[in-house]
Amino acid sequence: MATTVRRRVRVHGHVQGVGFRWATREAAARLGVVGAVRNLRDGTVEAEVEGGPDAVDAMLAFLREGPPAALVSAVDVEEVSPRGDTAFVVSG
Template identity: 55%
Template structure:
């Protein structure tokens, strides 16, 4: 298992990005969470098998219809044992 923090920038809020990310994560077997940042980005933490994480990162680089991803910033984290993918609220 590996875990990544991903910050996605571009037109990624107000276009169903987090909900689509949750459905994609569930479909490919990735756990973690997503939330909207005050700066207009979406931040996620994703955890799973390396191949599943790569598929998720590929999806995040494109996003759902209606979004326009300009960049993703990916960093490594220690796995924490998440067993589901959630949308959370951050302040």
């Protein structure tokens, strides 16, 4: 059975109002990862990404850059337990 990992990511910078969540959903579909992304009240974006280690690493690389209109200043990554999600969800 393949190894599955999950990461909780907080993205700081100019990351709201620039299509960050939607671009993240597209990247997740392209890379074959599941999880969720949402805006937080403090102006950051939080994502949880689950999948194979290489796919999750590729997703983390995307989150460190974001879509063209974003300006990412910092990314915090935390290892969390896989939950077995079956889709990638965009919320708040």
